[in-house]
Amino acid sequence: MGHEDTRGDMRECGAVATGGRAVPARGGVGVRPLVVAGKELKTYLLDVQALFFSLALPLLLVGLMVAAFGGQDEFHATAYVVNLDRGEVGADLVARLDAAPGIEVELLDEGTAARRLDRSQILCAIVIPPGFSDDVKAGRPPELIIRRRGTGGREGQIVVSYALGLTREVAGEHLVAGRVTEVLAGMGRPAARETVDARVAALFAEARAEPPVEVVEEAVGARAEPVAIYLPGLVSMFALFSLTLVSVGIVEERKKGTLERLMTTRLTRGELLTGMWLGSIGRGLLQILFLLGVAWPIFRIFTPASFARVVAFSALVVVSAAGIGLVIAALARTAEQANWIAVFFTMVMTTLGGSFFDVSGARGVLGVASRLTYNFWANDGLRRLIARGETLASPAVLTDMAVLAGIAVVSWAVAAAFFRVRADER
Amino acid sequence: MAAGTGQVHERGDAFVEVRELRKVFDGITAVDGVSFTIQRGEIFGLLGPNGAGKTTTIRMMATTLPVTSGDVIVAGHSVHDDPAAVRRHIGVCPQELALYPELSALDNLMFFGLMGGLTRAEARSRAMENLELVGLADRARHRVAKFSGGMKRRVNLAIALMSRPELLFLDEPTVGVDPQSRNHIFTTIEGLRDGGMTVLYTTHYMEEADRLCDRVAIMDAGRIVALDTPHNLKARLGDPEKVTLEDVFLHLTGRRLRDEG
Ligand SMILES: Nc1ncnc2c1ncn2[C@@H]1O[C@H](COP(=O)(O)OP(=O)(O)OP(=O)(O)O)[C@@H](O)[C@H]1O
Numbered sequence: 001m002g003h004e005d006t007r008g009d010m011r012e013c014g015a016v017a018t019g020g021r022a023v024p025a026r027g028g029v030g031v032r033p034l035v036v037a038g039k040e041l042k043t044y045l046l047d048v049q050a051l052f053f054s055l056a057l058p059l060l061l062v063g064l065m066v067a068a069f070g071g072q073d074e075f076h077a078t079a080y081v082v083n084l085d086r087g088e089v090g091a092d093l094v095a096r097l098d099a100a101p102g103i104e105v106e107l108l109d110e111g112t113a114a115r116r117l118d119r120s121q122i123l124c125a126i127v128i129p130p131g132f133s134d135d136v137k138a139g140r141p142p143e144l145i146i147r148r149r150g151t152g153g154r155e156g157q158i159v160v161s162y163a164l165g166l167t168r169e170v171a172g173e174h175l176v177a178g179r180v181t182e183v184l185a186g187m188g189r190p191a192a193r194e195t196v197d198a199r200v201a202a203l204f205a206e207a208r209a210e211p212p213v214e215v216v217e218e219a220v221g222a223r224a225e226p227v228a229i230y231l232p233g234l235v236s237m238f239a240l241f242s243l244t245l246v247s248v249g250i251v252e253e254r255k256k257g258t259l260e261r262l263m264t265t266r267l268t269r270g271e272l273l274t275g276m277w278l279g280s281i282g283r284g285l286l287q288i289l290f291l292l293g294v295a296w297p298i299f300r301i302f303t304p305a306s307f308a309r310v311v312a313f314s315a316l317v318v319v320s321a322a323g324i325g326l327v328i329a330a331l332a333r334t335a336e337q338a339n340w341i342a343v344f345f346t347m348v349m350t351t352l353g354g355s356f357f358d359v360s361g362a363r364g365v366l367g368v369a370s371r372l373t374y375n376f377w378a379n380d381g382l383r384r385l386i387a388r389g390e391t392l393a394s395p396a397v398l399t400d401m402a403v404l405a406g407i408a409v410v411s412w413a414v415a416a417a418f419f420r421v422r423a424d425e426r
Numbered sequence: 427m428a429a430g431t432g433q434v435h436e437r438g439d440a441f442v443e444v445r446e447l448r449k450v451f452d453g454i455t456a457v458d459g460v461s462f463t464i465q466r467g468e469i470f471g472l473l474g475p476n477g478a479g480k481t482t483t484i485r486m487m488a489t490t491l492p493v494t495s496g497d498v499i500v501a502g503h504s505v506h507d508d509p510a511a512v513r514r515h516i517g518v519c520p521q522e523l524a525l526y527p528e529l530s531a532l533d534n535l536m537f538f539g540l541m542g543g544l545t546r547a548e549a550r551s552r553a554m555e556n557l558e559l560v561g562l563a564d565r566a567r568h569r570v571a572k573f574s575g576g577m578k579r580r581v582n583l584a585i586a587l588m589s590r591p592e593l594l595f596l597d598e599p600t601v602g603v604d605p606q607s608r609n610h611i612f613t614t615i616e617g618l619r620d621g622g623m624t625v626l627y628t629t630h631y632m633e634e635a636d637r638l639c640d641r642v643a644i645m646d647a648g649r650i651v652a653l654d655t656p657h658n659l660k661a662r663l664g665d666p667e668k669v670t671l672e673d674v675f676l677h678l679t680g681r682r683l684r685d686e687g
């Protein structure tokens with residue numbers, strides 16, 4: 001206790017001795033966390049391995065998704081047609097076939113068609129024989145020649161039945177025109193066949209343009225695209241995975257002594273924590289923007305507005321994941337421990353939270369357990385935004401956001417309470 | 427208690443005063459009642475075998491390790507009561523390299539400079555100055571991870587100088603450094619001392635301490651066993667021209683290996 005009494009005068013001498021040499025305070029409280037965050041981001045962008053795991057790996061998974069769900073495209077086929085007819089009816093048939101949904105016509109000459117069939121380069125060719133137009137116009141049943149290898153292939157069969165239907169349509173229209181000419185003549189009001197043909201063709205064209213059948217498409221289930229289920233799962237999983245692994249780096253820094261060294265500068269513990277948190281958030285945002293940006297053109301599941309909503313919601317997802325990462329950094333004693341906790345935690349949360357299967361309807365123990373995970377709320381919100389087109393103002397999405405914000409606040413508080421700068425603290 | 431063999435200074439001269447400093451880690455007393463003062467502009471050596479408590483003492487003086495009891499007053503501020511004020515006066519070059527290997531040397535220095543309250547422009551120019559000082563200006567933009575051990579040591583030192591501290595803690599700055607680099611570091615330190623900087627220096631190389639230090643304290647098992655100028659310490663054993671500081675050190679701390687327990 002003897003030293004207590006001398007403290008006062010020591011201070012005074014110290015102050016005198018110090019003079020004005022101390023570095024004046026500058027670069028206020030607000031800037032330092034941002035500088036720390038900037039440093040964290042720079043380190044991340046310079047780390048090839050981290051970049052690989054956080055950017056390339058998600059990309060790989062998106063690729064797998066494309067491979068798995070890419071086959072669900074609409075029907076598409078090429079019709080190989082040899083048109084030997086010189087009249088307009090054959091040309092009309094070709095035009096109608098080309099206009100059919102999912103079918104594209106490629107015109108070949110007879111020799112090429114034969115050669116390609118021979119080499120199995122194509123499995124089916126439709127030949128419109130010479131005199132096709134004349135037959136149709138004369139009301140005789142026209143001939144259509146189908147050349148095929150084996151069954152002609154599934155696409156070939158569909159194309160052929162389409163072509164047959166269209167031929168029937170074309171022939172029928174001309175048949176009707178012929179009959180109309182006859183009927184008019186029988187009624188004593190003869191008309192030129194050309195005039196009748198033109199009039200009848202116009203009527204049929206009108207009917208085709210506005211078909212008397214209205215098709216109502218009913219999707220069963222809410223936009224059943226698997227992408228809309230798995231992409232949110234990927235986003236929440238990767239945010240959690242990479243941001244909990246940030247803790248490993250922080251624990252290493254603590255062990256190495258850089259955190260302790262920073263405490264000899266003007267940086268406060270709170271600023272340090274805030275800076276690392278912001279850095280982690282920046283990292284997560286970069287990652288998610290990348291993932292969603294890649295997914296957009298591939299899966300075409302976004303409009304600019306829905307993309308913006310998803311990004312805004314994802315920002316909250318990232319903020320809460322960053323908080324969880326800080327908690328792990330605060331509690332783990334060694335880098336291995338942090339690594340192990342991060343991986344285990346991510347796996348359990350991801351599975352329970354329904355990144356790979358939809359648990360939103362789960363009841364009982366699983367229902368309760370899944371609601372205890374961050375992923376559940378992240379996935380639920382993202383799926384609502386992506387698959388159901390809900391907005392940030394929808395009550396369910398607002399609930400998700402409130403829970404994520406709650407996770408962020410609680411994790412921040414826990415991290416702030418337990419975070420250690422030195423390896424031998426406490 | 428200190429051996430009390432040091433010169434008696436008037437208290438008014440003391441820039442740093444260490445008072446009855448103690449640190450107990452889970453029952454292990456690492457520092458056991460250490461007291462000394464350092465004058466402004468002095469290079470003060472803290473010597474001692476492994477585990478003597480040098481690093482623990484420095485960490486307490488540099489405000490990063492709470493004291494168990496006792497206090498350190500730097501420029502009139504208590505590390506215990508006003509650590510933020512103490513930090514404005516100090517620079518620390520820790521024994522373990524504390525830097526960011528993924529970043530360039532320049533980025534490392536600038537980062538710590540910004541943390542010390544410099545503006546970006548100041549941090550950049552001072553970082554370049556410091557790299558020049560430690561002979562690494564041409565490697566400024568290279569990643570520290572690619573540096574040799576000696577180069578990393580010099581970056582470690584250059585970081586400590588970013589705040590142009592009045593009091594510089596150097597905890598074994600020359601470990602694993604070749605004679606050329608070491609010589610460079612010595613000249614750097616002497617230059618800083620001539621510029622008015624106060625330095626606390628620890629090393630296991632006695633000839634370094636002999637060359638650089640105005641006074642040395644020899645610590646063993648958490649206590650100071652001797653404190654004087656190198657010359658006076660050598661004179662205690664015999665002819666100061668013939669006796670080395672190492673002889674004094676071994677005489678005072680014994681020949682028993684420290685890790686034999
Ligand atoms: N964080 C800690 N927890 C427990 N014991 C510690 C801790 N830090 C140091 N010690 C103990 O305190 C004693 C002094 O250690 P310190 O590192 O201060 O020695 P030193 O003089 O710097 O040694 P060296 O020359 O090897 O660097 C040692 O017995 C050491 O084991």
Ligand SMILES: [Mg+2]
Pocket residue numbers: 480481482521597
């Ligand atoms: Mg040491």
